[in-house]
Amino acid sequence: MQLSITREDLLTPLRQVIGAVERQQTIPALGHLLLVAEDGELSFTATDLEIELVAKIKTPFEQEGSTTAPARKLLDICLALPSESKVEISAADGKVKVHSGRSRFTLASVPAEDFPRIHEVELDERVTLTQGELRGLIDRASFAMAQQDVRYYLNGLLLEIDPEQTRTVATDGHRLALSQIAHSSEVEADRRIIMPRKGVQELQRLLDDDEAQITVSLGKNHVQVNIDGVQMTSKLIEGRFPEYQRVLPEQEGDLARMDKATLKQALGRVAILCNEKYKGVRLILDSDSLVIQAHNPEHEQAEDEIEIQYSGEKHEVGFNVQYLLDVLNVMETEAVDFYIRDGNSSVLILPAGNEDSRYVVMPMRL
Numbered sequence: 317m318q319l320s321i322t323r324e325d326l327l328t329p330l331r332q333v334i335g336a337v338e339r340q341q342t343i344p345a346l347g348h349l350l351l352v353a354e355d356g357e358l359s360f361t362a363t364d365l366e367i368e369l370v371a372k373i374k375t376p377f378e379q380e381g382s383t384t385a386p387a388r389k390l391l392d393i394c395l396a397l398p399s400e401s402k403v404e405i406s407a408a409d410g411k412v413k414v415h416s417g418r419s420r421f422t423l424a425s426v427p428a429e430d431f432p433r434i435h436e437v438e439l440d441e442r443v444t445l446t447q448g449e450l451r452g453l454i455d456r457a458s459f460a461m462a463q464q465d466v467r468y469y470l471n472g473l474l475l476e477i478d479p480e481q482t483r484t485v486a487t488d489g490h491r492l493a494l495s496q497i498a499h500s501s502e503v504e505a506d507r508r509i510i511m512p513r514k515g516v517q518e519l520q521r522l523l524d525d526d527e528a529q530i531t532v533s534l535g536k537n538h539v540q541v542n543i544d545g546v547q548m549t550s551k552l553i554e555g556r557f558p559e560y561q562r563v564l565p566e567q568e569g570d571l572a573r574m575d576k577a578t579l580k581q582a583l584g585r586v587a588i589l590c591n592e593k594y595k596g597v598r599l600i601l602d603s604d605s606l607v608i609q610a611h612n613p614e615h616e617q618a619e620d621e622i623e624i625q626y627s628g629e630k631h632e633v634g635f636n637v638q639y640l641l642d643v644l645n646v647m648e649t650e651a652v653d654f655y656i657r658d659g660n661s662s663v664l665i666l667p668a669g670n671e672d673s674r675y676v677v678m679p680m681r682l
Contacts, residue, residue, distance in 0.1 A: 317353050317381030318406040323397050323416070329360045329371035330391045332546045335518050336362035336369045337387040343432070348384040350431040351405075353377045361433070362387060367515045367550040368434045382428040383407035390414070393421055434549050439533040439540055443477055443501045447530055447543065451523040453484040456495035456646045456673050458516050462488035469555030472510040477503050477534070485560050491639050492560060492676040493646075507534055510557055515539070515550030522546055564676060565664045569657035570628025572601055573668055576652050579606075580644045582620040586610045587637045589618040596682045597637040601656065602630040610637070633659040634682035643675045 333349065341347055341364070350361040359372045390412075397403065397416050404415040407425065414421040454473065462470035465488065474485040483496035511519075522543050523530075533540040540549045583597065590597055590610035600607040606624045611617045633656065643665050644652065651668035665675040 317351065317377070317383050318379040318404075319353055319358065319375065319377030320402060320404045321358070321375055323394055323399065323401045323403055325373060325375065326403055327391075327394050329358075329373055329546075330387075330394060332371040332522065333360050333362040333369040334387060334391055335521055336364050336367050336514075338364050339388070345384065345426050345431050347386060347388070348426055348431065349387045349390065350382065350384050350428060350433075351407075352382040352428075354380045354382075361431070363432060363434065364514065365432060365434075366512055367518060367548060369518065370547045370549075372545055379406075381407060383412055384425050384428055384431055385412045385423050389423060434538070434551070437535060437538045437540065437549060439535040439538065441503050441507065441534045443482065443503065443532045443534070444529055445482065445499065445532060446527045447523045448525045448527060449482075449497055449499070450530065450532070450541075451520065451525055453482065453495050453497060454516060454520055454523070457484040457486045457493040458520070459642045459646060460486040460488060460491050460493035460675075461513055461516070463513070465489070469510055469553055469557055472512045472553045473516045474557045474560075475509050475511060475539075476506065477501055478506040479503060485557070487558065487560060490636070490678050491642075492563065493643070494560070494564070494674045496672050503534075508557065509534060509539055510553040510555065511539060511550060512553050515548065518548055518550075522548065563662075564674060565655065565657075565662060567655055567664065567666070569655045569661075569664075570601070570626070570631065572606070572628070572654040572656065573625040573651055574606065574622070574654065575624075576644055576647055576650055578622050579624075579652065580641065582606075582608055582622050583637055583641055583644075586618045586620050587641075589616045590637055594680070595636050595638050596634050596680050597640075598632060598634050598682050600630070600632050601626055601628070603627065628656075631656050631659060633663070634680045635663070635677055636680055639677045643677065647673070 352359045357372050361370045401416050406413050412423040476483040482499045485494045586608045591612045598609040607621045609619045647667045649667035653666045655664040662678045
């Protein structure tokens with residue numbers, strides 16, 4: 317393989333696929349990229365055996381072929397080269413040579429045939445969305461995914477697709493996030509898949525907030541998304557996602573409407589003195605007033621009060637302040653609605669005037 321390419325043209329696909337390369341791996345090939353030059357295209361493939369990213373660009377080259385190169389070293393070299401510089405890449409005898417101006421680099425390679433690929437991907441249904449729609453669905457729910465939970469099916473994002481809407485759901489057992497959009501699709505029956513955390517994070521990185529159409533292809537064991545010349549294939553998490561509808565409370569109890577920015581600022585101030593381990597704050601609601609309190613083992617205390625729209629009974633309930641802030645950070649409305657039944661029940665949080673997103677936060681004892 318031999319080709320000449322500009323630094324900028326090389327950087328774009330490298331940045332698109334580098335997220336699939338783990339910094340520490342047990343298989344040497346997983347730290348490499350697979351480069352294939354054929355049919356007028358140069359493709360870059362990276363994988364961690366759970367997800368696979370493939371980026372392709374059209375570029376002329378002197379000689380077709382395939383090779384591998386250390387992913388992060390190749391990216392670091394390109395980042396260190398001057399802008400608009402020409403980069404020459406050639407591969408032979410188990411080495412990859414990179415030339416640019418007076419700079420010369422010789423990188424170790426592994427045989428291209430030893431590079432692991434995700435094969436036998438059977439995709440039976442496809443759904444078309446805009447990048448902005450899919451990005452929004454992921455952003456508004458993915459923060460509630462569990463991390464390294466023994467209940468492995470919680471370490472991912474549920475994607476539900478039926479003929480009339482598309483929905484994302486995530487929960488770690490202490491909170492739940494749901495987002496949905498009305499969207500017609502050609503799926504013959506309701507589909508439920510669980511995407512792993514790594515695949516979800518890569519989609520967030522690759523997606524824009526625009527109206528460009530993308531295709532999500534669904535299979536029994538894989539999901540595949542094509543975005544602007546980049547193809548991401550991800551294995552799915554096997555397992556049964558909890559029946560979240562059972563724990564999703566109705567819009568009942570006392571309703572408190574709050575200004576999102578004001579609430580967010582007050583929570584941030586009080587959180588400075590909350591217990592660093594448990595991050596608990598107490599909310600006291602009473603006649604158009606919300607008092608937020610926190611204390612810590614050093615016997616320090618914080619209290620803040622804001623005006624809200626509330627005419628229900630007096631309630632005192634404790635929450636993990638970070639869980640509340642995470643919800644507020646993904647809401648797009650200026651006001652938020654809290655439905656509170658008592659101090660021992662979970663709270664239902666909705667963007668005011670918009671029921672397409674729903675959030676449940678469990679209380680904590682303080």
